[in-house]
Amino acid sequence: MKKILLFLFSITLFMGSFSGCKQKIEPPIIELTPEELEAITNPNFSSEPFAESEVLFQYVEEDWNEIFPKIPSDKYELYPNLHNVPRTATLYKNGEVTFIDANDPRLIGLINLYNNSVYYGKYAYLQGLYDKEHIEEIETEEFRLELTYIPYFSDDGYEAAGTQYDTIIIANDSFYLFAHDIPNEHEDTFVARSNSPFSRMYPWLDLFGF
Secondary structure (H helix, E strand, C coil): CHHHHHHHHHHHHHHHHHHHHCCCCCCCCCCCCHHHHHHCEECCCCCCCCCCHHHHCCCCHHHHHHHHHHCCCCCEECCCCCCCCCCEEEEEECCEEEECCCCCHHHHHHHHHHHHHHHCCCEEECCCCCCHHHHHHHHCCCCEEEEECCCCCCCCCCHHHCCCCCEEEEECCCEEEEEEEEEECCCCEEEEEEEEECCCCCCHHHHCCC
């Protein structure tokens, strides 16, 4: 009897170790002092779009060679009514989890490109909402950069690209916006959309060196 109990106890511990591995890792919150935040942000954002939508109908290396020098990678540009410095930044790649620093030039450049394209209307957005199945696919994408923010309602009244989203998941095709606290009236889930800078899908994470 003791051997059976010991066996069952061992199995329980073994299974418990696997269930622990499946738990989502909580990323560290990026905590910056006012001085540190001021050092990596620029209120004077770019006065023109980095590229026109029609220029980039295909992935052309020559186009990007002209675009990348225009994209600041040292400071976050503070475009109105758009998120900038993330609360957390987590990269999922090749089965590994990496926490990205707020000062990472790849992250700064990627967010600046996204915000620039949205602010100047050089992007396409999903007019509907994602259902539960598609949300689960996005949340478990093997190669993704997951950013979180404290949501708030901006004064522009434009939901498709505003600040009410608490999570932005960037994959190698698009930028996915999640508002976990806003219910989707037509599905048993929350509001989730996607935006595509320059109105096309590109390998965004690869382009910025992730």
